[in-house]
Amino acid sequence: MPIPPGPFAGRTITDLARDLRAGQVTATELAERALDAAGALGPALNAFVTMDAAGALEAARRADEELAAGTDRGPLHGLPVAVKDLIMVAGLPATMGSRHFAQYVPDTDATCVTRLRRAGAVIVGKTTTHEFAYGPTGDRSANGPSRNPRDPERMSGGSSGGSAAAVAAGIVPLAIGTDTGGSVRIPAALCGIAGFKPAFGAIPADGVFPLSRSYDHVGVLAGGAEDCLIAYRCLTGETVDGSAAGSVGWIDPAGLFDGDPRVTRAVRAVLETGEEVRLPEGFAEEVRETYVAVQSCETAAVHAERLGRAPELFEPEVLERLRAAAEVPGWRYVRALEARERLAGLVEELFGRHDVLAMPTVPIVAPPVDQREFALDGRAVAVRPALLALTSPWNVLGLPALTVPAGLVDGLPVGLQLVCRPGDEPLLFATAALL
Numbered sequence: 001m002p003i004p005p006g007p008f009a010g011r012t013i014t015d016l017a018r019d020l021r022a023g024q025v026t027a028t029e030l031a032e033r034a035l036d037a038a039g040a041l042g043p044a045l046n047a048f049v050t051m052d053a054a055g056a057l058e059a060a061r062r063a064d065e066e067l068a069a070g071t072d073r074g075p076l077h078g079l080p081v082a083v084k085d086l087i088m089v090a091g092l093p094a095t096m097g098s099r100h101f102a103q104y105v106p107d108t109d110a111t112c113v114t115r116l117r118r119a120g121a122v123i124v125g126k127t128t129t130h131e132f133a134y135g136p137t138g139d140r141s142a143n144g145p146s147r148n149p150r151d152p153e154r155m156s157g158g159s160s161g162g163s164a165a166a167v168a169a170g171i172v173p174l175a176i177g178t179d180t181g182g183s184v185r186i187p188a189a190l191c192g193i194a195g196f197k198p199a200f201g202a203i204p205a206d207g208v209f210p211l212s213r214s215y216d217h218v219g220v221l222a223g224g225a226e227d228c229l230i231a232y233r234c235l236t237g238e239t240v241d242g243s244a245a246g247s248v249g250w251i252d253p254a255g256l257f258d259g260d261p262r263v264t265r266a267v268r269a270v271l272e273t274g275e276e277v278r279l280p281e282g283f284a285e286e287v288r289e290t291y292v293a294v295q296s297c298e299t300a301a302v303h304a305e306r307l308g309r310a311p312e313l314f315e316p317e318v319l320e321r322l323r324a325a326a327e328v329p330g331w332r333y334v335r336a337l338e339a340r341e342r343l344a345g346l347v348e349e350l351f352g353r354h355d356v357l358a359m360p361t362v363p364i365v366a367p368p369v370d371q372r373e374f375a376l377d378g379r380a381v382a383v384r385p386a387l388l389a390l391t392s393p394w395n396v397l398g399l400p401a402l403t404v405p406a407g408l409v410d411g412l413p414v415g416l417q418l419v420c421r422p423g424d425e426p427l428l429f430a431t432a433a434l435l
Contacts, residue, residue: 003044003149006037008080009170013227016173017075021067027078027122031060034080034124037171045147045156047165049085050093051125056080059122066120075230077120082166082175085126085143086133086209087218089113096209097131097141097159099313100306110207112176112218112235119234124172127162131318133178133211134299135159136186136387139369140315147369148191150412154366157187157387159211160221164191167221174231175221180211181291182362182391184219185403189361189415192405194432195221196228199422200398203235212298214337215291215395225404225432238425245434246355246420246427249277256284257389259363260376262409267360267416270406270435274358280346287343287393288385293336294396296325344397351420355427359390361403361415394419404432 008016019025035053042048063078083089086096088106090113095101109117116123128146130138138161139145146161148154149169156165160177164187167175177184179197188195196219203218210216220231232238250271253264255278300307303322311319350357364386367374372383394401399419406416416435420428 006170007033008173027060027063031056045165047162048125056124073120080124081121082172084177085129088207097129111204130159133159157190159183161187179217179219180215189403190366192413196402199400212295243426243430245431248274249354250274251359255279267406290336290339291392293332296328297333300326357419361417365412
């Protein structure tokens with residue numbers, strides 16, 4: 001059964017900001033609603049690892065005082081926000097979803113958190129992450145699995161699964177996550193909300209525990225694309241003005257992964273327009289190999305000492321993946337870095353004809369928690385590569401990518417993914433607005 005909607009379900013940042021400035025609600029009341037909802041709905045979803053009631057209420061009180069004195073920090077002023085548990089928030093535990101960091105409390109904020117505070121946002125707590133963000137399913141964490149508000153027996157997706165669940169359930173209107181192969185967009189799509197991975201480096205990753213430094217992005221999750229855009233502006237200072245929608249090229253997802261045709265039909269129906277675009281021959285295999293080689297080597301480097309010192313503290317599936325990653329030879333890493341340049345050139349040719357590329361975000365609906373294989377058209381399909389297939393190429397290339405809700409299949413959400421070149425974000429969001 002779906003989780004009952006929380007107080008921020010269906011409420012946009014613009015709506016909340018207007019009510020706050022009109023005196024119809026206070027920042028303190030908004031924080032209290034978020035904290036109460038987290039207490040009521042959070043346990044069923046396992047969306048949060050840590051709540052900060054005292055800190056949130058104090059920040060909300062300051063936000064109210066500032067507004068009363070005429071200081072307005074912008075659209076996020078006084079609004080409750082959740083932060084993924086591998087992004088540092090001073091004074092709050094940062095477990096990274098792992099027993100290795102069960103007692104760790106950072107004393108400084110990540111850069112993105114500093115920017116949230118500067119924008120007046122009220123941080124209410126830390127959200128569940130797949131251990132060390134090393135998985136798209138969201139169900140391997142020292143804190144237990146995060147769950148899908150549409151059906152708690154289903155995956156939220158990962159690794160920013162707690163952030164997606166918290167927004168989709170209406171506990172908070174906005175959450176921050178990270179995206180290395182799809183970790184913002186996958187859970188956003190599976191939970192029925194919007195998620196935006198900016199261009200590589202657009203939001204600094206300082207103070208974010210790394211998974212793969214070449215691919216790690218900080219991203220945002222919200223109810224809709226407009227709220228993602230508002231948060232992106234606040235976190236970057238970028239002025240992404242209105243624009244006419246760009247020309248759209250539709251990529252048949254079967255060119256990257258042969259998933260559920262019902263998902264493809266549902267997403268294609270939402271888009272309605274868009275010329276068919278054929279990916280270059282061999283692109284899918286090369287981008288997949290490039291992604292795996294770079295991520296494996298960089299992730300193994302991050303955890304080399306922990307693997308040798310205390311392997312028993314890793315969740316078993318994550319440990320198995322890390323040991324496999326450590327076996328990837330260095331020459332594959334070097335060749336993969338070279339391949340990125342070639343792949344970027346191939347995709348640039350596609351953008352020569354279209355401003356925005358479109359496809360499903362995930363080629364399947366949310367599988368049950370803990371499921372690792374499922375049957376599709378009489379064949380066995382592995383869950384992990386299916387979840388990552390349509391999102392990870394854009395991490396390899398560092399391109400902005402946005403997922404927006406695109407209806408339901410079997411009562412479960414599916415997402416439409418839009419991709420553009422860095423600098424074309426106005427076209428991306430204008431296209432999303434038309435949908």
